[in-house]
């Protein structure tokens with residue numbers, strides 16, 4: 049073994065040790081959080097009468113029932129009663145509950161809710177449910193709120209919506225402050241010659257290569273046991289893999305050939321509070337940001353980890369930052385694709401575009417002094 053090999057192995061070991069440490073601390077936090085959510089008590093809600101003559105407001109809650117299978121029937125009913133009591137205590141009508149199904153993941157439910165004239169639609173589930181509800185609401189004036197119940201809850205983390213405290217997340221609904229956010233669209237051409245490529249909305253990031261392989265490698269059983277830590281375990285497995293030959297074109301410019309492990313395009317850039325993949329990505333700036341990761345071996349991954357940990361914006365040969373309104377990525381061999389953390393299978397070509405400000409989201413102001421969306 050050469051000195052370079054030894055160094056390579058050493059850096060990789062440090063990287064994996066750090067990853068394991070992060071996984072362990074996340075696991076402990078996740079367990080504490082789950083326990084807190086499951087033992088939440090129904091508050092003695094004091095119903096408030098609405099102002100005389102004022103129409104009572106109504107929310108729809110689109111709920112993914114698979115995210116609550118850990119709760120027994122009694123706890124589930126208690127949770128629903130709690131939520132309804134909170135709405136009544138603010139003078140709202142009882143919410144309309146709409147469940148997702150194995151074939152309708154939230155888009156149709158959100159459209160039905162808009163057709164019924166609700167004032168807001170809450171997405172209760174993980175990022176897949178949020179994405180689907182957003183597809184139903186984009187371009188309408190009905191805002192979306194989040195009741196995060198997934199593992200990653202990436203949008204909630206990026207928008208500073210509480211993702212471990214149901215009462216705090218609900219409180220935001222009554223703040224009446226919305227922001228207009230951009231949505232990203234991903235067109236997936238699986239064969240490279242598809243006549244009608246699939247089109248999906250994304251709110252956080254879409255990518256291909258290492259990150260998608262990592263998401264695809266997360267087993268449901270491990271996710272239930274380890275929560276966010278399952279991604280670290282799968283990520284450690286996906287570290288070893290060949291670089292892919294891809295062509296990246298930004299805003300119609302001539303495509304640049306790159307050898308890469310991952311191309312990730314983001315509408316916003318946070319993975320966790322501490323881990324920011326794209327420090328300059330803003331969800332309301334009308335642009336998409338991208339990172340192209342091209343590590344080779346353990347030392348290369350060490351450089352990538354360091355660039356991400358230090359939020360290095362300059363970029364370097366292992367981590368390149370790009371910005372634009374349209375990205376086209378063509379792969380020589382099909383690569384795994386992911387969408388806000390959900391793997392959607394391999395594709396030869398993906399096109400990513402941005403639709404600025406078309407979704408209203410009820411969340412804290414994006415930055416100090418920012419104005420809320422006009423009504």
Ligand SMILES: Nc1ncnc2c1ncn2[C@@H]1O[C@H](COP(=O)(O)OP(=O)(O)OP(=O)(O)O)[C@@H](O)[C@H]1O
Nearest residue numbers: 112148149150153173174175176177198199200201
């Ligand atoms: N009623 C249902 N029965 C079975 N599966 C469902 C149902 N509703 C939704 N799903 C599945 O759940 C997925 C969405 O899950 P969701 O986004 O809520 O969590 P997630 O993306 O798995 O979150 P995380 O990975 O962060 O836990 C959908 O893509 C669909 O496959």
